Amino acid sequence: MGFLTENLHASHVRSDFQCGNSLLDQYLMLQASQDVKKRLAACFVCTDVVSSNKVIGFYTLSNSSISREFVPIEWQNKYPKSYHTIPTTLLGRLAVDASFHGKGFGGKLLIEALYRSYLASKKIGSIAVVVDPIDVNAEEFYLSYGFQKLPDSGKLFLAMKTIEQLFV
Numbered sequence: 431m432g433f434l435t436e437n438l439h440a441s442h443v444r445s446d447f448q449c450g451n452s453l454l455d456q457y458l459m460l461q462a463s464q465d466v467k468k469r470l471a472a473c474f475v476c477t478d479v480v481s482s483n484k485v486i487g488f489y490t491l492s493n494s495s496i497s498r499e500f501v502p503i504e505w506q507n508k509y510p511k512s513y514h515t516i517p518t519t520l521l522g523r524l525a526v527d528a529s530f531h532g533k534g535f536g537g538k539l540l541i542e543a544l545y546r547s548y549l550a551s552k553k554i555g556s557i558a559v560v561v562d563p564i565d566v567n568a569e570e571f572y573l574s575y576g577f578q579k580l581p582d583s584g585k586l587f588l589a590m591k592t593i594e595q596l597f598v
């Protein structure tokens with residue numbers, strides 16, 4: 431089955447999107463467009479080209495930062511002390527409609543999100559992609575791709591240097 435990944439726009443059909451987490455469903459239906467409009471996040475959707483623009487999955491990316499004290503201790507010495515916050519990229523949300531689970535869409539969306547983040551980091555500095563898993567399942571999904579826990583925050587990160595290795 432073919433699919434397209436593009437910026438969220440008004441003709442994407444998301445009213446029946448159900449990923450198994452109602453907060454993420456509601457986000458896509460009610461808030462994502464507003465976040466895009468306000469430049470709080472960029473939202474990318476993967477659609478089913480056969481059944482006219484139905485959203486199969488989506489993710490959001492934003493500029494972000496983490497406080498120096500939350501950076502793993504072995505990394506802290508790499509950065510000048512003048513950086514009180516360290517620039518990162520936030521993969522804010524990622525979800526796939528439940529009827530498409532287990533078909534590889536989640537993995538493909540994640541890899542694409544990492545690629546976009548890597549390209550952006552060559553223009554605007556970012557040391558890592560950070561996620562804030564919504565539940566234990568989400569955490570396990572990200573851990574299975576090599577994300578590591580950030581101390582004391584519940585967030586996970588994947589270093590941009592590691593991501594770069596996927597694409598060079």
Ligand SMILES: CC(C)(COP(=O)(O)OP(=O)(O)OC[C@H]1O[C@@H](n2cnc3c(N)ncnc32)[C@H](O)[C@@H]1OP(=O)(O)O)[C@@H](O)C(=O)NCCC(=O)NCCS
Nearest residue numbers: 449524525526531532533534535536537564567568570571
């Ligand atoms: C997590 C989610 C995005 C995975 O999407 P998916 O399309 O079913 O995943 P894929 O079919 O691409 O699976 C990719 C890989 O991740 C693994 N995986 C999927 N869900 C997993 C989970 N909960 N825990 C651990 N690994 C998981 C798969 O086994 C697969 O590994 P493989 O390539 O070695 O076989 C989807 O289940 C979802 O939308 N869940 C609800 C929302 C959510 O939790 N989002 C996470 C971030 S907020």
